[in-house]
């Protein structure tokens with residue numbers, strides 16, 4: 001195994017409060033790469049202080065940040081997860097093993113709520129609806145839109161995902177299905193964000209914008 005096979009890309013918009021805990025949980029030997037998307041709360045400094053590499057992406061949007069991180073990574077395998085503390089990087093190695101061992105072209109996390117999580121109905125409903133369509137129309141056996149995912153960097157870039165907002169994860173799944181990728185899904189813990197505020201599913205407005213992006217990506 002190469003010395004550092006995995007880069008963990010963390011798209012971040014104002015996640016200074018949550019980042020220290022997230023970075024502390026990144027498995028030994030993995031490289032953390034924070035993509036700072038015009039944060040105003042010192043996210044980039046906090047990230048550097050806690051040992052992460054940092055790239056700046058000026059174009060707003062989740063997809064813009066993720067894409068910049070995957071491009072900037074230099075390892076054969078990339079993992080992507082949120083920088084808000086809701087997901088645990090310590091659960092990445094099981095997903096990495098699927099990709100490294102050849103069981104999957106992409107391994108994704110299926111979020112399972114931990115006690116105390118408030119998961120808004122509009123977010124759950126949107127996820128359930130698009131995943132139903134992914135299964136029915138695209139034949140992809142998934143139950144979540146995968147805010148935690150692992151794939152080989154070059155193959156991921158070759159898929160050519162174009163969405164730069166919140167439709168990115170879905171467009172990725174659709175393109176993976178069309179390319180005949182094997183996608184494995186593993187349960188991962190999903191807890192409350194550990195600081196800062198939600199940019200997407202915490203409000204009906206954010207969810208509505210995401211739903212629109214989702215639908216464009218999947219229809």
Ligand SMILES: Nc1nc2c(ncn2[C@@H]2O[C@H](COP(=O)(O)OP(=O)(O)O)[C@@H](O)[C@H]2O)c(=O)[nH]1
Pocket residue numbers: 010011012013014015035036037060061062065066081082083084086193197198199200201202
């Ligand atoms: N870089 C960047 N990251 C974003 C943007 N929107 C959301 N994120 C990040 O994407 C992740 C998920 O967003 P979050 O606000 O937690 O959405 P929620 O989980 O649906 O409430 C977090 O790590 C955010 O910092 C954006 O416009 N740019």
Ligand SMILES: [Mg+2]
Pocket residue numbers: 082084086193198
């Ligand atoms: Mg979140």
